[in-house]
Amino acid sequence: xxxxxxxxIPALLLLSTPAxxxxxxxxxxxxxVRPHIQDWRCRTGDDPRWAQSDFDDHDWAPCSSSSLAPLxxxxxxxxxxxxxxxVPVNWSVGTLMPPASVLYANGKEIASWGRLGAKPQYVIxxxxxxxxxxxxxxxxxxxxxxxxxxxxxxxxVVTGFVPDLDLELGSESLLQQRQEFHTLTQSADSxxxxxxxxxxxxxxxxxxxxxSAERSRWEYFWFVVVALFxxxxxxxxxxxxxxxxxxxxxxxxxxxxxxxVLLPPFFWTLFHRRVPKTVAIYTASIFTVRLLGLLWVPxxxxxxxIWLATIPCMVLPxxxxxxxxxxxxxxxxxxxxxxxxxxxxxxxxxxxxxADAAVISGGSAILRSFIRYPQWxxxxxxxxxxxxxxxxxxxxTAVVLADRARRTNVEQARLAGEFAAAQQLQKLLxxxxxxxxxxxxxxxxYIPSEQVGGDFFxxxxxxxxxxxxxxxxxxxxxxxxxxxxxxxIVGAMQRIRREGGRPVSVLSSLNEVLSGRTEGGFVTCCCxxxxxxxxxxxxxxxxxxxxxxxxxxxxxxxxxxxxDADAQWTEMFVELEPGDRLxxxxxxxxxxxxxxxxxxxFERAQELAGRSTTEIVRAAQQFGQEDDITVVSxxxxxxxxxxx
Amino acid sequence: xxxxxxxxxxxxxxxxLAILRFEGDVTSASKDAVLGTYQKLPPExxxxxxxxxxxxxxNSSGIALVIQLLMEANKSGQKVQTxxxxxxxxxxxxxxxxxxxxxLHPTESAAKAAFG
Numbered sequence: 156x157x158x159x160x161x162x163x164i165p166a167l168l169l170l171s172t173p174a175x176x177x178x179x180x181x182x183x184x185x186x187x188v189r190p191h192i193q194d195w196r197c198r199t200g201d202d203p204r205w206a207q208s209d210f211d212d213h214d215w216a217p218c219s220s221s222s223l224a225p226l227x228x229x230x231x232x233x234x235x236x237x238x239x240x241x242v243p244v245n246w247s248v249g250t251l252m253p254p255a256s257v258l259y260a261n262g263k264e265i266a267s268w269g270r271l272g273a274k275p276q277y278v279i280x281x282x283x284x285x286x287x288x289x290x291x292x293x294x295x296x297x298x299x300x301x302x303x304x305x306x307x308x309x310x311x312v313v314t315g316f317v318p319d320l321d322l323e324l325g326s327e328s329l330l331q332q333r334q335e336f337h338t339l340t341q342s343a344d345s346x347x348x349x350x351x352x353x354x355x356x357x358x359x360x361x362x363x364x365x366x367s368a369e370r371s372r373w374e375y376f377w378f379v380v381v382a383l384f385x386x387x388x389x390x391x392x393x394x395x396x397x398x399x400x401x402x403x404x405x406x407x408x409x410x411x412x413x414x415x416v417l418l419p420p421f422f423w424t425l426f427h428r429r430v431p432k433t434v435a436i437y438t439a440s441i442f443t444v445r446l447l448g449l450l451w452v453p454x455x456x457x458x459x460x461i462w463l464a465t466i467p468c469m470v471l472p473x474x475x476x477x478x479x480x481x482x483x484x485x486x487x488x489x490x491x492x493x494x495x496x497x498x499x500x501x502x503x504x505x506x507x508x509x510a511d512a513a514v515i516s517g518g519s520a521i522l523r524s525f526i527r528y529p530q531w532x533x534x535x536x537x538x539x540x541x542x543x544x545x546x547x548x549x550x551x552t553a554v555v556l557a558d559r560a561r562r563t564n565v566e567q568a569r570l571a572g573e574f575a576a577a578q579q580l581q582k583l584l585x586x587x588x589x590x591x592x593x594x595x596x597x598x599x600x601y602i603p604s605e606q607v608g609g610d611f612f613x614x615x616x617x618x619x620x621x622x623x624x625x626x627x628x629x630x631x632x633x634x635x636x637x638x639x640x641x642x643x644i645v646g647a648m649q650r651i652r653r654e655g656g657r658p659v660s661v662l663s664s665l666n667e668v669l670s671g672r673t674e675g676g677f678v679t680c681c682c683x684x685x686x687x688x689x690x691x692x693x694x695x696x697x698x699x700x701x702x703x704x705x706x707x708x709x710x711x712x713x714x715x716x717x718x719d720a721d722a723q724w725t726e727m728f729v730e731l732e733p734g735d736r737l738x739x740x741x742x743x744x745x746x747x748x749x750x751x752x753x754x755x756x757f758e759r760a761q762e763l764a765g766r767s768t769t770e771i772v773r774a775a776q777q778f779g780q781e782d783d784i785t786v787v788s789x790x791x792x793x794x795x796x797x798x799x
Numbered sequence: 800x801x802x803x804x805x806x807x808x809x810x811x812x813x814x815x816l817a818i819l820r821f822e823g824d825v826t827s828a829s830k831d832a833v834l835g836t837y838q839k840l841p842p843e844x845x846x847x848x849x850x851x852x853x854x855x856x857x858n859s860s861g862i863a864l865v866i867q868l869l870m871e872a873n874k875s876g877q878k879v880q881t882x883x884x885x886x887x888x889x890x891x892x893x894x895x896x897x898x899x900x901x902x903l904h905p906t907e908s909a910a911k912a913a914f915g
Contacts, residue, residue, distance in 0.1 A: 631860055632827065675863055676859075676863045677863055677866060697894055714895065715866075715895055719870070746858065748856070752855065754856070
């Protein structure tokens, strides 16, 4: 096996261009013998005698740079005449061998790569040095090198169209420099993938942070997955530089980790659209086929179809973008041109790779001559159109997502301000926590589970007859919707305040207001009238029954408000003694739930009923508040008795 | 905040009787399970049995869905019997006056017998 040093790739990437230049300069200062492709002679078939130096290969055909490596086992031979040198040279061999091959020098095996035979292993080629191989120096004569190689249709994709017969001789130190040069060039070539991957890593991490804050934004999720695929694909390019990697696995992973495949779900969710079933099935299918297709059928004829089938992955997002553009979508305006460029590049690349693969698998070369892979050489770095397109895609979409996150933050800040204002307003609608009205002392506590709540509590004293009307209630649901309903109820109470009335008429009036407006919800409400003579009149519309001195009062059951426009309620009467304490709680108390999902329940509420409002609220909160909590206690103060 | 379990509803038909067996917490997210299941009952359904024996918790929004079901059944002339509610929610249903629209029973057999 060839020996290859393990390089620290990131360092190489940073130093690649100048270091490569130095290695090249060093190479020029020493003797390097490198047979040209025309010097090689090729033959399909297999015969161990073909390794021997004395084998007559004059009738073998010259290897052609335009010919395909033949499938199965074939041989290539070259006669190398070592030049006379003033100083004796201890010749070494540097070679980039085909994926499955054995190298012979004068009939002796000096190196192998991959494995030939019934179960061949094709390994991504990597330059290696055979130090002072044990071939017999024939003085001024030739050294005959023979390569026995095996190719599959897929391994030819990796080696390209020219059989990879890259072999050179020189001193060991020179070839070590050549090896370094090769590795650096390979690393520099991988750098284009790494640059995109690093960009994807940074932007993906940023968008991942956005997604962790807003899990419902699936466009963030899909961007993160796309960015992850950029990194996985880059890893597939970098790994073979460090460790041997099988051709089949490399090809399957490179084909499978195609970020383009994930563009349909990304763009659909980006524009808040539900991904159609057909698109979801197509995306999942093409992803599976690309990832596993080459593992199942590791042959090149699969490739054209895979690449052609992937083209809709770019066409579909473009359709979505231009539909949004026609609707006047601002983000679509930003994305249209960059994505059009990216889309054209991706389609171009897919067509060119499909054409290449078609040629390799025996198809016509006409299509390939029209559609070349978009790539330009900048020194040791190949800059492909796909890399430019990917960079544009990553930056443009990340900018759109960042702007979206910024606008969401602004909107959330505005909503938070409005919620805070609503919270302040709701506080104004709740009577103060402690007050005395006539002969009644009132204590109350109101703790919404969110910023605003759906519980309500109102006191309406009547100065004419000294009575006090109280309503306490709960709108089903919670949050802003429930709070808006509370505003409606409190507004209605202002009209009822002017009308005065008995508890049943108050409930009927409120029911009239709420009927048809609760959108499937309901409002529980208990209305109590405290007369100056100590008579308490209660009508209950589904609210929790009050407690008198810690004992529950059995109020007549009644439908909640907003359910039935014709609902009727009955009143019950209680004579209050001085010192009697009435307590109302909302379901936020009895339905507080602890970590074991147990409810606080009626029995515990009964035990708490004798405590102060503050203690009851604290107990419910400690148990596990899930809903708005309201606790109201009204105590008939003892009448002062004057003794003469 | 406690995690909520998704509501599931199974329907069993027996002539004019349909048994709706609920499972999980009944909350605002249970609209399809409660109302959706009810609304898919065949028109010939005259008697409905609500099984809450596998329901541990109903919040106010979930109860609102049950009330809507009861109201619609009442308008359609269907009889509804309920069983399996925990004592806590039996009391809540009673306070809400829902016993005007459905009787609460301790067992399935008692609830079935109440159809007469």
